[in-house]
Amino acid sequence: MKLNQNYFYDPDVTRLAKDLLGKELHSRIDGRHTAVIIAETEAYNGITDKASHAYKGRRTKRTEIMYQNGGVSYVYLCYGIHHLFNIVTNIEDIPHAILIRAGIPIRGQDIMMERRGLPSIDPRITRGPGSLSKALGIDIGQNGCSLTSDLIWLEEGKAINKNEILSDKRVGVDYAEEDALLHYRFYIKDCPFVSSPKKQ
């Protein structure tokens, strides 16, 4: 069951970030179908969030996509190397986004192993936002892609029990002052695919 456009219009980005845990994220890039269960997310709460690229209503060629209606992808290049995949939420002109940080492979594992250059199934394949995007074949070419399309889409998946969902500070946003302390990161308890904020 594919999630429809209305799902992404929720005005509460943290509620949606929690709800995305357990959902299936599918991609068909170069005709190759891969999918993961979403295991870790981070919410970016619009123009008042110092950690967001859209803080203070900043609009650039790169961030423009976040101001669109919810239900599209926001892919951007971090540190010049890594493609980070986000889901744009809320309605037009409200730049909410949810970063997908980790997933559990459920389809096309061999394709992901090949893309990641790993010889066997290993949590490293889809752990961490840069790794996940690479495993799914997502890069800047998938920026602005509709999430109800046949290229990238979400499916219902399985419901995660509330007591299996933990929250914490976001990763890599210490510069965001008081907003760095917000518990906007959500992940599935005891899941080996969830990234650790500590050094490996």
Add this chain to the structure above:
DNA sequence: CAGCAGATTGACT
């Protein structure tokens, strides 16, 4: 236009 920092990862000491 130069300099710098960042929603990161992986190789190496």
Add this chain to the structure above:
DNA sequence: GTCAATCTGCTGC
């Protein structure tokens, strides 16, 4: 634990 890789966008001359 340290560091390089190297794109986007902000700050300041």
